[in-house]
Amino acid sequence: VERRRPKPKVQPRPPEYYQNLIDQHNETTVKANYADSTKDNLQDIIDKFSRFCAHLPKGPLWRTIIRKCSKGTTIAFLIHICEVDRVKKRSTVHQYYLRFKMLFNRENGRHMNTNDAKEALAYIYGPLTRDYDLDITVKEKPVLCVDDLLLLLNHHWARDTSTFPTERxxxxFALILLLLFATGCRPAELVDAQKKKKKRRWPGLEDDETGDGDVDDNGFEDDEVGADADFGFDDHDSAVADLGSENDGNGSDDDVAMSDIETELRQFDALCYEDVRLLVVRNPVAGERDVLAMEVKLAHHKGAKRRPKPTIFFFTEVDDPIFCPITHLVSLAIADAAFEAPSLTTVERVFEHKVxxxxxxxxxxxxxxxxxxPIFRQDKKLADSGVASPTLALTYSxxxxxxxxxxxxxGFLxxxxxxxxxxxxANIVDRTATDAVRxxxxxxxxxxxVYNGAYINERVPFDVLSAVLERPSADGILRMLTHMSLMRDPRAPVHPPEDVLAALPPDPSIVELEQQRAQLKAGAYRIQGTEVEAEVRRLTAEINIARTRRQNIISEEYRADYFRRRPLEDIERQNRGQQEEEYTEPVVEHQIPERAQLAELICTHVADITPHDIVARRIHSAGLMVALCRRREVPRRYRLRVALPQPPLIKEESPDLEPFPLV
Structure with a gap:
């Protein structure tokens, strides 16, 4: 046994040593060790504030200005953001304001003056919103229920036509959906959400006095602020302060035993096999078969590096295989040959094991x-076969x-x-458990x-009218009205038809970029090794980005226009006495026989089934999943075009509706 090394003795210090430490730390500000995402946000606001300082007389350094920051400086900086950057929502300006306050606190070692902060916030909600016509609407936050999850899983297994390098x-992906709904975790706790490491990612934060020159001149749009930019509070900073009390590492670390933290760092902060424990538990009911149970330890939560609070969730077998996380995990483990016992090579031996x-x-x-x-891994395509990478975790993107x-x-709206x-x-646990459990x-x-501020369902799940009238509530209808599948339409198009795309005028910005590229190429096809190669490739990249952005915008607008037009067309047809169009689900033919069998098995609801048949159905489903993990579907080279419907023999007048805008 290796003996513990003795702790080296500290040499006595001279009296001036500690006095120098006192003087040194009294004059400096201790910089907080922020997470990478927080550093990214601070670097963004440093870049913006540096551009603002460049417009001031003599162009002073941003640190010089922020250390003498006043109320007028804060308001002028917010006006500069609205003038220079493409900011359209008030919540976006509010997020920049909060980041600026964090930067002020970091550089000065104290909070901004309370009165100055309140007046700056009042200016945002008053003159700034009015002068720049900022949008004050709050982004809708849909809530998923178990019926919505069943629709998604059924479509994923039976009707999804997308292909992957491997069917694993x-x-x-189905297991990730189940864990998201069963644990309420963030995706970064399951997959790899770390950004790629770059040299000098945060020049304004890493260099104490020389980080003012590296400034990104690109503006930021609303959607680049982050997913938390849609809180939409309109009162004061206390609401945001309450939201900030979420487990994000801003609290005290006195109650954290830092010695318990693992010293060996893993390559990915994703869910790995060591975070999951599979158990065969003795059934408390005498004479019944022993059951499988699973423990999932989620340790990579928000703020885990500073304030670790791992949470362990327990799972048991679910009768319906489509909802059973254990069935999915056992299938992946068998496909990966992950069990230490050499004989555990089939799903039958796993599910039929006894204590x-x-x-x-x-x-x-x-x-x-x-x-x-990692359990959830990327798919690597090697030669003619697709295999899951043994090391690379599935990325969040x-x-x-x-x-x-x-x-x-x-078909979700x-x-x-x-x-x-x-x-x-969160809403389900809040209704059935205590606040502490939630x-x-x-x-x-x-x-x-935090739950009441950011997660509670905006649609009140209670029939208030029936309650005040003392009448029975319509719980079934209310359940449909409060979840996101209410407006679902499986007929909704994902992309606009080709005739609509052909009728749209070309984008002037894309045409200008193409003309610049054509002038540089001067009719030449090959540009490799020429002087204009770098510029042509840059223009090509910009053209591709602009085309993709334009296609996405057109697809979103066409889909939104469908959801607006379809109810109007149905109303007009019904009022004219026309017959209802019968919807027929398109037939999806699966190339892989195991997927067709699995979709038919788990997507079919079976009632009045015996416990023995439940186990047999679960084993059969897991076996098909294991076989599916080793298969790969051949992607379709060309998209099948839908034939245009034949014109009717009897002329029918369509309702006078506004056509889809082409510009």
Missing amino acids: HRVQ WGPVQCTPLSWKQEILET QFRDCLNRLGLAA EKLTSYCFRRGT DQVMRHNPNSA
Whole structure:
């Protein structure tokens, strides 16, 4: 056994040593060790404030101005933001104001004067909003329920036509959706949300006195402020202060035992096999089969590096395989050969294992070499076969794109984000558990009021009219009205038709960029090795970005126009006595037989089923998932065009509605 090394003795210090320390720290400000995302926000506001200082007489350094910052400087800086940057919402200006106050606190070691802060906030909500016509509307925050989750999972397994390098991604994506809804976690607790490391990411923060020259001259739009820019508080800073009391690392660290923190750092802050423990638990009912249970430890929450508060969630078997996280995890573990026991190679042996001896459970441990392997991984395409990368964790951007695409394909009106799941979990737990349990599930500090400020359902889930009239409430209708699947329409188009795109006029900015590129190329096809190669490639990148942005805007507007026009058309057809158009779901033919069998098995609701059949159905579903993880669907090279409907024999007049705007 290795003996602990003795602690070296500290040599006695001279009396002047500690006096010098006192004088040194009295004159300096201790800089807080912020998270990377907080540093990014501070660097953004430093860049903006540096550009503002460059417009002042003699162009002083930004640190010189902020250390003598007054109320007038703050208000002038906010006016500069509205004039220079493309800011349209008041909540965006408010977020910049909060970041500026944080920068002031960091550089001066004290908070901004209370009266100056209140007057600056009053100027934002008064003259600034009026003079620059800032939008004061609050972004809608949809809430997901279990019915919405069932719609998404059914579409994901049975009707989704998107392809992946390997079908393992389809299985792990369904498990991510289940964990998001069952734990209320943020996506960064499951997948890799870290940004790529760059050299000198925060020049204004890393250099105490020389970080004023590196300034990004690009403006920021509203959507670059962050996901938290839509709080929409209109009173005072106390509301935002309450929101800031969420577990973000701003509290005291006196109650944190820093010695308990792991010293070995993992490569990814994503969910790994060592964070999950699978157990076979003895059934408390005598004579019944032993059941599987799962522990999931979520330690990479918001503010975990400064104030770690890991939360452990427990899962048991669910009769319906489409809702069972254990079934999905066992399938991924079998496909990865993750079990330490050599005989656990099939799902039958895992689900049919029994507890022996005078113990309550038998842990199904993982291999040592796979403990730090992420469960949700990227798909790497090697040669002719797609395999999951053994080391690279699934990134947040990849998961976000899949989630947005699923919401569009399923016909939801609102944009589907991970916070739809988190808000849904918070509202369900709030109705069925205590506030302490709700705050623990959401990883909020006790009595922080974060739930009431940012997560509570805007649609009141209570029939107030029936209550005041003392009549029975319509709970079934109210349940539909309070969740995001209310306006769902599976017929909603994801992209506009080609004839609509062809009728749109070209974008002048894109045409100008293409003309500049054509002049540089001068009719030449190959530009590699020429003097204009760098400029041509830069223009090509700008053209591609502009085209993608234009296509996204057109698709969003066309889809929103469909949701506006479709009810009007149905009303007019019904009032003219026309028959209802029968909706027929398109037939989706799956290339992989295992996926077709799995979709038919788990997407079909079975009632009056025996416990033995439930276990057999779960084992069959897990076996198909394991087989599916080893398959890959061949992507379609060309999109199948939908044939135009034949003109009717009898002329029908369409309602006089405003056509889709082409400009």
